[in-house]
Amino acid sequence: MPTPGTPLPPSLVPDCTKPEAHHAAYRSAKANDMIFVCVARQGQRWKVELDAFSCSGPTIPDEAVAILRSAAETLVLTDAVTQANIAPDYISMWAIETEQRAREIAAAFHAVMHGLRLLYTAVPTQQR
Structure with missing residues (x-):
């Protein structure tokens, strides 16, 4: 098991298809101050969910969200996913x-x- 607060490898991303598994995984992420991540079956396909509200720390700035959004758009354009919602947390x-x-x-x-x-967290934000 990885150290709390570190990224999970694919094999350890929890399957939260069942609501009770989702609740347990979210509680565990919150208790360990980790960004929540899971996969869940939806019909014949799968969903990915990440939620940074489960841990303390700064909101990801707009500049960084743009990187995440660009990657998600590429996944949509290549048909790896059909839809994506990206927000700072x-x-x-x-x-x-x-x-x-x-x-x-x-x-x-x-x-x-x-x-x-x-x-x-490590690099101070410059005042604009």
């Missing part, structure tokens, strides 16, 4: 063809969100 993407692909996407976005939060 929440990401969801759905209609992903396989569980493995959903896990890869979830782990990658989890690592980026975690890294961006660390960067914006």
Whole structure:
């Protein structure tokens, strides 16, 4: 199991298809001060969800959200996902063809969100 507050590898991203699994995984992320991440089956396809409200830390700035949004748009354009919602503290993407692909996407976005939060914590924001 990774150290709390570190990104999860694809194999450890929880399957939250069942509501009770979702609640348990969210509670665990909150208790460990981690960005919540999960995959869930939706019909024949999969969904990815990330939620930074589960942990303390700064909101990801607009400049960083643009990076996440660009990556999500590329996934939509290449048909890896059919829809994506990207906000500073929440990401969801759905209609992903396989569980493995959903896990890869979830782990990658989890690592980026975690890294961006660390960067914006370490580097002071300049006044505009």
